[in-house]
Amino acid sequence: xxxxxxxxxxxxxxxxxxxxxxxxxxxxxxxxxxxxxxxxxxxxxxxxxxxxxxxxxxxxxxxxxxxxxxxxxxxxxxxxxxxxxxxxxxxxxxxxxxxxxxxxxxxxxxxxxxxxxxxxxxxxxxxxxxxxxxxxxxxxxxxxxxxxxxxxxxxxxxxxxxxxxxxxxxxxxxxxxxxxxxxxxxxxxxxxxxxxxxxxxxxxxxxxxxxxxxxxxxxxxxxxxxxxxxxxxxxxxxxxxxxxxxxxxxxxxxxxxxxxxxxxxxxxxxxxxxxxxxxx
Amino acid sequence: xxxxxxxxxxxxxxxxxxxxxxxxxxxxxxxxxxxxxxxxxxxxxxxxxxxxxxxxxxxxxxxxxxxxxxxxxxxxxxxxxxxxxxxxxxxxxxxxxxxxxxxxxxxxxxxxxxxxxxxxxxxxxxxxxxxxxxxxxxxxxxxxxxxxxxxxxxxxxxxxxxxxxxxxxxxxxxxxxxxxxxxxxxxxxxxxxxxxxxxxxxxxxxxxxxxxxxxxxxxxxxxxxxxxxxxxxxxxxxxxxxxxxxxxxxxxxxxxxxxxxxxxxxxxxxxxxxxxxxxxxxxxxxxxxxxxxxxxxxxxxxxxxxxxxxxxxxxx
Ligand SMILES: [Zn+2]
Numbered sequence: 119x120x121x122x123x124x125x126x127x128x129x130x131x132x133x134x135x136x137x138x139x140x141x142x143x144x145x146x147x148x149x150x151x152x153x154x155x156x157x158x159x160x161x162x163x164x165x166x167x168x169x170x171x172x173x174x175x176x177x178x179x180x181x182x183x184x185x186x187x188x189x190x191x192x193x194x195x196x197x198x199x200x201x202x203x204x205x206x207x208x209x210x211x212x213x214x215x216x217x218x219x220x221x222x223x224x225x226x227x228x229x230x231x232x233x234x235x236x237x238x239x240x241x242x243x244x245x246x247x248x249x250x251x252x253x254x255x256x257x258x259x260x261x262x263x264x265x266x267x268x269x270x271x272x273x274x275x276x277x278x279x280x281x282x283x284x285x286x287x288x289x290x291x292x293x294x295x296x297x298x299x300x301x302x303x304x305x306x307x308x309x310x311x312x313x314x315x316x317x318x319x320x321x322x323x324x325x326x327x328x329x330x331x332x333x334x335x336x337x338x339x340x341x342x343x344x345x346x347x348x349x350x351x352x353x354x355x356x357x358x359x360x361x362x363x364x365x366x367x368x369x370x371x372x373x374x375x376x377x378x379x380x381x382x383x384x385x386x387x388x389x390x391x392x393x394x395x396x397x398x
Numbered sequence: 399x400x401x402x403x404x405x406x407x408x409x410x411x412x413x414x415x416x417x418x419x420x421x422x423x424x425x426x427x428x429x430x431x432x433x434x435x436x437x438x439x440x441x442x443x444x445x446x447x448x449x450x451x452x453x454x455x456x457x458x459x460x461x462x463x464x465x466x467x468x469x470x471x472x473x474x475x476x477x478x479x480x481x482x483x484x485x486x487x488x489x490x491x492x493x494x495x496x497x498x499x500x501x502x503x504x505x506x507x508x509x510x511x512x513x514x515x516x517x518x519x520x521x522x523x524x525x526x527x528x529x530x531x532x533x534x535x536x537x538x539x540x541x542x543x544x545x546x547x548x549x550x551x552x553x554x555x556x557x558x559x560x561x562x563x564x565x566x567x568x569x570x571x572x573x574x575x576x577x578x579x580x581x582x583x584x585x586x587x588x589x590x591x592x593x594x595x596x597x598x599x600x601x602x603x604x605x606x607x608x609x610x611x612x613x614x615x616x617x618x619x620x621x622x623x624x625x626x627x628x629x630x631x632x633x634x635x636x637x638x639x640x641x642x643x644x645x646x647x648x649x650x651x652x653x654x655x656x657x658x659x660x661x662x663x664x665x666x667x668x669x670x671x672x673x674x675x676x677x678x679x680x681x682x683x684x685x686x687x688x689x690x691x692x693x694x695x696x697x698x699x700x701x702x703x704x705x706x707x708x709x710x711x712x713x714x
Pocket of ligand 1: 150
């Protein structure tokens with residue numbers, strides 16, 4: 119359940135758009151196509167030639183999914199307390215400080231309310247650029263509160279997962295966030311409020327093994343890595359070569375764990391359609 | 399004499415051997431006093447060693463191959479155990495055992511991860527590493543218990559969920575997530591006991607309940623010290639430091655309210671006296687179950703969910 123996964127050289131954007139390469143041109147990770155920044159934005163940060171989905175952050179998803187200026191963030195400044203006083207090669211406190219400085223975010227998820235083509239929703243959107251999108255106490259608490267908000271307002275819940283799993287530096291407390299978020303989802307289910315889970319590249323470990331897999335509808339972006347154990351761990355444990363396409367969105371669709379794959383450009387219209395179907 | 403001796407157990411075991419030799423001699427010689435003083439010395443030494451165990455040493459005790467496993471506890475604590483097999487969808491996971499049994503005369507559902515003791519049985523049990531069908535089998539048995547209003551007791555002892563190709567194909571993550579969801583609202587009391595290793599989501603997949611008990615020399619965390627070392631230190635050599643940093647022992651976890659009660663182990667650990675370990679656990683299980691039975695089920699579920707909602711430390 120490691121949060122760690124070396125990132126591809128692609129965009130792992132955040133609110134400051136720090137990782138978007140300097141200059142106006144970006145190279146596609148998959149096909150090498152040179153893409154203009156404006157073009158990339160217009161295509162919801164996907165490659166127009168090969169459909170490669172760049173890794174983007176919560177700000178971009180908010181821009182893509184929500185009606186203009188409708189997103190109101192909740193619990194924005196909730197921060198890790200370093201309950202274990204964790205030190206590895208570097209103190210966890212410093213890692214958090216650095217992540218805050220580098221990303222302009224406070225932790226690996228942002229939550230809030232907003233409108234999608236007029237439909238009110240509660241959303242939680244993860245940021246991989248913040249310590250690998252790992253889930254510790256802050257992510258768990260913010261998601262639990264977002265679910266609570268959903269129950270109170272009866273607004274459907276949308277969670278966009280992009281995470282390496284539970285955060286090691288908060289030990290068993292991170293592990294318990296799996297149970298915490300899942301327990302809260304039972305209350306949402308009881309209140310009969312819809313929950314749409316959107317799985318993006320990558321969604322692994324404890325995040326997959328809790329809320330990401332528990333949507334009333336599970337949607338995945340094309341070509342995303344989705345799984346429990348990481349590919350490297352599986353290779354090491356089994357000594358086998360992994361089959362082509364293993365642990366991709368397409369693989370999970372075939373095995374029956376997601377409802378459909380949706381191109382990012384069509385995400386807003388598909389989610390709207392679902393919200394409409396739930397509401398009518 | 400135990401077959402596996404941990405490094406820090408050596409001085410104790412050596413003295414114990416000496417005593418058993420002296421006892422043979424004492425049939426012809428009068429050395430009762432010497433034996434007595436040596437026995438006292440062992441106790442002192444043991445107390446000294448066991449009150450200063452490092453977290454890594456506790457991890458080693460938790461993995462001791464002679465430690466009682468789930469089926470040992472079931473056999474020692476309950477009567478009339480009938481093992482039930484299969485998830486009804488795919489197969490029967492040998493790393494997860496379960497079935498009805500009687501505890502103190504009352505029917506309960508016992509479920510737990512099962513390790514093997516030698517190469518052959520370890521291969522049969524997949525080293526206690528469950529596949530999706532194991533989590534689904536556990537859920538089937540819990541639903542069965544719910545239907546007939548029997549309390550559930552789960553035993554956690556696993557180095558992790560199995561990281562296999564087929565496990566991913568059959569939805570390891572979905573199976574664990576589903577159990578967390580369903581166990582949160584199961585309409586019978588659930589007692590969880592960590593009896594050895596509690597590694598990550600693989601352990602937690604049968605670990606949601608009303609009371610979380612943990613034996614004294616066990617570990618429970620988000621990752622094993624070895625894997626943590628390899629990821630954060632980029633080397634396998636920092637497992638001792640990783641164990642310290644992860645704060646993964648019963649004494650640590652009770653402070654974070656992640657567990658509710660520490661189950662004391664016999665002197666030197668459960669592997670030195672499995673019968674005694676089972677007697678202690680049995681008494682505590684009966685006590686806890688009696689308390690839970692007094693609570694109305696709707697209130698119990700609300701308390702269970704609230705208990706997990708309270709887990710976490712953050713600043714705002
Ligand atoms: Zn491309």
